[in-house]
Amino acid sequence: MNELDRQRAVINETDKEMARLFEIRMNAAAKIAGYKKERGLPVYDAEREAAIVAKNTENVSDPALRGYYADFITHTMKVSRDYQTALISGVSVAYSGVEGAFASIAARALFPQGRFFPQRDFEAAYQAVVDGDCEIAVLPVENSFAGEVGTVIDLIFSGPLYMNDTYELTVHQxxxxxxxxxxxxxxxxxxxxxxxxxxxxxxxxxxxxxxxxxxxxxxxxxxxxxxxxxxxxxxxxxxxxxxxxxxxxRSINTGRDNTTRFAVLSRRENDGEHTGNKFFLVFSVKNQAGALAEAINIIGKHGYNMSALHSRPRKDLPWKYYFYIEGEGDVNSDEGRAMMDELSAVCSRLRLVGSYRGGADLV
Structure with a gap:
């Protein structure tokens, strides 16, 4: 066997091993697709993929080959994305309104291969997921000009669904x-x-x-x-x-930088690497002096910034209010768990609705 044949044999054996590893990788990608489908997460995560390329490229000892490997692994991840997209194709998405509504546009941007089920109102879209008729609900929670969408916030407070991501849509009225x-x-x-x-x-x-x-x-x-x-x-x-x-x-809205933020809601919550540095917390405090101030101080004491704090009247208790915050930081850390333990002592109701990255990256 000459040198050419020997090196071709090496490549053939390597390709055989790569085929075995490829199958393992794609099976793992399929499981990730199932996870993302259940929680309404987009297939493409630009930040994570860039980090993987950078980290894995460091494993190549020959500097001359690192650029080629970066191209190789980037293409491999695209193959995984295409496979995940095919598997997720058909995810059932509920939204309020009819085709052409802003929620419809947001839902199609998040889930281009999805099956869409317009509902008569926000509550019907939310309930469609609770009842298992749909897997995901895409509902507006806030507009940069008009403020919160109170009906949806109330559903989030009283209902069982988890917020697994958010998506910002520029609005042109x-x-x-x-x-x-x-x-x-x-x-x-x-x-x-x-x-x-x-x-x-x-x-x-x-x-x-x-x-x-x-x-x-x-x-x-x-x-x-x-x-x-x-x-x-x-x-x-x-x-x-x-x-x-x-x-x-065209564009008759007063604020030219007019954005509506949509929440992706599902029956399953994020865990592990799919959680992020934003979290959504709803709570009501016990009827005692200083309870709200104490709750806010607990959050700050543990190093979490509140990017938003709002109150809403409770529908079940006249003249009583609940509060919701969007915080910044890893609430799934030991510090976050300690914060939740302390909050439970001063809150009559406390629920972590979701931990997410926010602002889904889409292609």
């Missing part, structure tokens, strides 16, 4: 109406209360009447059915296209 409608023909504008709030300056300047609707896309659908040039909706370009409407005026 548009005035949409039947073909031929103009700003001058419009007399009434209908949309979701938050959309009306976001466009209040535009509406006031033109003296339009307003009517609240349960959803921006449903408002667009209603305008299409009316076929009346005096009635317009506020909604997305996608909704206009779906329902055969024209965009009368």
């Amino acid at each position: 548009n005035l949409i109406g039947v073909p031929g409608a103009t700003e001058d023909t419009v007399r009434k504008v209908i949309s979701h209360p938050q959309a009306l709030s976001q466009c209040a300056e535009y509406i006031r300047a033109r003296g339009y009447e307003t009517e609240e609707f349960s959803n921006t896309a449903l408002a667009a659908k209603h305008v299409a059915a009316l076929a009346d040039p005096t009635v317009a909706a506020i909604g997305t370009v996608e909704a206009a296209q779906i329902y055969g409407l024209s965009v009368i005026s």
Whole structure:
């Protein structure tokens, strides 16, 4: 056997071993896909993949080969992603509204291969996951201009689902109406209360009447059915296209940097490496002087920053309130567990809704 044949034999044996390891790797990828599907996590995690490439490249002893290995492992991870996407394809996702709603756009961005089940309202979308009819719910929790979405926050407080990620969608509100409608023909504008709030300056300047609707896309659908040039909706370009409407005026929301944050909710919580440095905590304090201040001090004492702290009236107890915070830090650490233990002593109700990275990285 000459040198060429010897080296080809080495490559053949190496390829055989790589095939065995490839199968092991893909089986592990399949299990990860199942984990992500149950918890509504996106397949692609840019931060983690970049860290893996950097770490694994250090294992190559020959500096001249490190760049080639980086290309090799990057391609290998893409193969794993493609396989996971195929396995996750068909994940059932509930959202509030109809096709063309902002929640629909967010859900499709998060789960491009998903099966989507629009629901009549936030509660129905949440309950669809609780009942096992859907695996994931994508619901808005906050808008940078209009603030919290109280109905969804109340569901999170009272319900059993976990928040496993968040996704920020830049919102562009548009005035949409039947073909031929103009700003001058419009007399009434209908949309979701938050959309009306976001466009209040535009509406006031033109003296339009307003009517609240349960959803921006449903408002667009209603305008299409009316076929009346005096009635317009506020909604997305996608909704206009779906329902055969024209965009009368674009980006009419007051805040140009208008973002809605959506929560990914499921029956299973994150664990291990899929948790992150953000967490969502809901609690109510005991009816004693200084209880709220003590709870806040406990959180700070353990080194956690509260990026948000809000109160909401309890529906089950008149004139009583619950609180929710979004914190920064690893709540699954020993420090986090100690914090939760101390909080349980001053809180009448305490629940860690989720620990996540936030701002899902999408391709």
